[in-house]
Amino acid sequence: MELNDDQLMLQTLARDFADEELIPNAENWDREGIFPSEAIQKARNLGILNCTIPEDYGGMGLSFLDEVIINEELGRGDPGFATITGVTMLACHPVIYGGTEQQKQEYLGRVCEGQISAYCVTEPGAGSDVKAIQTSAILEGDKYRINGSKMWIGGAGHADWFYVLARTGNGKPTDSLSGFVVEADTPGIKIGKKEDKMGQRCSDTRAVTFDGVMVPKSNLLGDQEGNGWMQAMVAFDRSRPMLAAHAVGNARGAMEEAWAYATQRETFSKPIIEHQSISFMLADMATKIEAGRLLAQKSAGKLDLGERATLESAHAKRYAADIGMEVTTDAVQIFGGYGYSEEFPAARRMRGAKIYQIFGGTSQIQRIIISREMSKLMDY
Numbered sequence: 405m406e407l408n409d410d411q412l413m414l415q416t417l418a419r420d421f422a423d424e425e426l427i428p429n430a431e432n433w434d435r436e437g438i439f440p441s442e443a444i445q446k447a448r449n450l451g452i453l454n455c456t457i458p459e460d461y462g463g464m465g466l467s468f469l470d471e472v473i474i475n476e477e478l479g480r481g482d483p484g485f486a487t488i489t490g491v492t493m494l495a496c497h498p499v500i501y502g503g504t505e506q507q508k509q510e511y512l513g514r515v516c517e518g519q520i521s522a523y524c525v526t527e528p529g530a531g532s533d534v535k536a537i538q539t540s541a542i543l544e545g546d547k548y549r550i551n552g553s554k555m556w557i558g559g560a561g562h563a564d565w566f567y568v569l570a571r572t573g574n575g576k577p578t579d580s581l582s583g584f585v586v587e588a589d590t591p592g593i594k595i596g597k598k599e600d601k602m603g604q605r606c607s608d609t610r611a612v613t614f615d616g617v618m619v620p621k622s623n624l625l626g627d628q629e630g631n632g633w634m635q636a637m638v639a640f641d642r643s644r645p646m647l648a649a650h651a652v653g654n655a656r657g658a659m660e661e662a663w664a665y666a667t668q669r670e671t672f673s674k675p676i677i678e679h680q681s682i683s684f685m686l687a688d689m690a691t692k693i694e695a696g697r698l699l700a701q702k703s704a705g706k707l708d709l710g711e712r713a714t715l716e717s718a719h720a721k722r723y724a725a726d727i728g729m730e731v732t733t734d735a736v737q738i739f740g741g742y743g744y745s746e747e748f749p750a751a752r753r754m755r756g757a758k759i760y761q762i763f764g765g766t767s768q769i770q771r772i773i774i775s776r777e778m779s780k781l782m783d784y
Contacts, residue, residue: 405698405701407473410470411469411470411473414452414466414470414473414474415473415474415477417450417452417474418452418473418474418475418477418478419477419480421446421447421450421452421477421478421481422477422478422480422481422482423481425443425446425447425481426443426478426481426482426485427481427482427657429443429482430481430482430484430485430606430749430752431749431752433482433484433485433605433606434482434484434603434604434605434606434752434756435605435746437598437605437606438606439488439561439562439606439608440485440488440606441562443485444485444488444489444520445518447478447489448518451464452474452478453489453492453493454489454492454493454496454515454516455470455471455474456468456470456471456493456500456642457493457496457500457512457515457516458500458512460508461508461509461512461513461516462512462513462515462516462517463512463516467704467708468642468645468704468705468707468708469701469704469705469708471493471645471646471649471704472645472646472648472649472700472701472704473649473701475490475646475649475650475653476649476650476652476653476656476697476700477653478650478653479649479650479651479652479653479654479656479657480653480654480656480657480660481653481657482606482756483603483604483650483651483653483654483753483756483757483760484603484604484605484606484607484756485606485607486650486653486654487558487604487607487650487759488558488559488606488607488608490643490646490647490650491521491522491523491558491559491607492515492520492521492522492559493643493646494523494639494643495521495522495523495563495565495566495567496511496512496515496521497635497638497639497642497643498567498583498625498635498636498638498639499511499512499567499585499625500512501634501635501638501639501642502583502625502626502631502634502635502638503585503625503626504625504626504627506622507585507623507625507626511565511585514564514565519564519565520559520562520563520564521559521563521564521565521566521567522557522558522559522560522563522565522566522567522588522612523557523558523566523567523639524554524557524560524566524567524568524569524586524612525537525554525567525569525636526554526555526556526557527539527552527553527554527555528553528555531555531556531766532765532766532768532769534569534577534581534633534636534637535577535578535633536577537552537569537570537571537577537581538552538571539551539552539553539554539568539569539570539571539614540552540570540571540572541568541570541571541572541582541584541619542572543572543621544618546620546621547618547619547620547621548570548572548584548618548619548620548621548623548624549616549617549618549619550568550570550584550586550592550614550616550617550618550619551614551615551616551617552570552613552614553611553612553613553614554568554611554612554613554614555611556599556609556611556763557609557610557611557612558607558608558609558763559607559608559609560595560596560608560609560610560611560612561595561598561608561610562608563588564587564588565585565586565587565588566585566586566588566612567583567584567585567586567625568583568584568585568586568614569581569582569583569584569632569635569636570582570583570584570632572629572630572632573629573630577633578633578634579630579633580629580630581630581632581633581636582624582625582628582629582630582631582632583624583625583626583631583632583635583636584619584623584624584625585623585625586614586617586619586623590617590618590619591617591618592614592615592616592617592618593612593613593614593615593617594612594613594615595610595611595612596610596611596612596613597610597611598610599611601759602755602758602759603752603754603755603756603757603758603759604755604756604759637714640717640764640765641707641712641713641714641717642707642717643764644703644717644718644720644721644764644765645700645701645703645704645707645713645717645720645721647721647724647725647760647763647764648696648699648700648703648717648720648721648723648724648725649697649700649724650760651696651724651725651727651728651757651760652693652696652697652700652724652727652728654728654732654753654756654757654760655689655692655693655696655724655727655728655731655732655757656693657749657753658689658731658732658735658749658750658753658754658757659686659689659690659693659731659735661735661748661749661750661753662686662689662734662735662738662739662750663677663686665738665739665742666682666683666686666738669740676738682738685734685737685738686738688734689731689734689735692727692730692731693727693731695723695727696720696723696724696727696728699716699719699720699723699724700720700724702716702720703716703717703719703720714773714777715773715774715777715778715781718765718770718773718774718777719770719774721760721764721765721767721770722767722770722771722774724760725760725761725767725770726761726767728757728760728761729754729757729758729760729761731757732750732753732754732756732757733754735750735753735754736750736751736754738750
């Protein structure tokens, strides 16, 4: 896809930031589990975070395509950093879509001023199956009492506010789920231990428990019960192109590092890139990355037209997540024994790639969505 001058400028800005701030620090952040607060602030100051928040609420008002372009570069720099900055935008999508004007001004404005938000949807027994959510919100006077447990919440230990999906009725999940904005310091909220994850270890992930948490009725998103299902689905559709871009960026970083290594490492008196078995692996990597990028950009472009992009977003997320794992695994193979060592970036990138097949809807869930959406299009 041909980028315009403004998009090329954003791409260069994000790429330079990744080269200067992310790549030199990614190994240490991952090894020590360091939350990259300083780098997050620098990225925010550059205007490359939360960039699709409308200008009326303090954001950049950029397009979804702009967001994809920027986030590919962040994923190339460090997928953990990309994830932890992306979860704030994920929590903002329900507010942008379904919040009242006052809620938008308050919570989107606070994010643009530097606050972090987190998306509390997944539960111990309800991950990709959002309809199985058990967290409840019962209206008592002018407040809701929230009880329940959320799991695998990115940024939970640093968040200032949460988007919380809870059950407000006993009917169909599509009619009885509601979204709330909940201040992170509200009494009754318990933040769990930081999870010891396989990869993306700088992206703070924890359980969040709500034990009789009292939330003002004014924090019901959109001032209406029963809209939570659609808020969550819209958030998924709008965030999946960004997640796809992260996976593509991480894969591209792995390919670039493997390519450089293959030009330097020699076997049988010549660089290994001159062996067909290696050059074909690299060629396949390049093709997969290009295809993943185009799918992410296509889905973002449809969102920018104001159209429903459920199918396109699922295509992008599924394919980018799967090829991200394939490309990073092949990068480890090209590095050989060095690829299995944490002294080289290939192992970290492979560990970081796996989560894209899990969060934001697993690759299997994306296939279900694709099958369902395609069935609607087929005239059988």
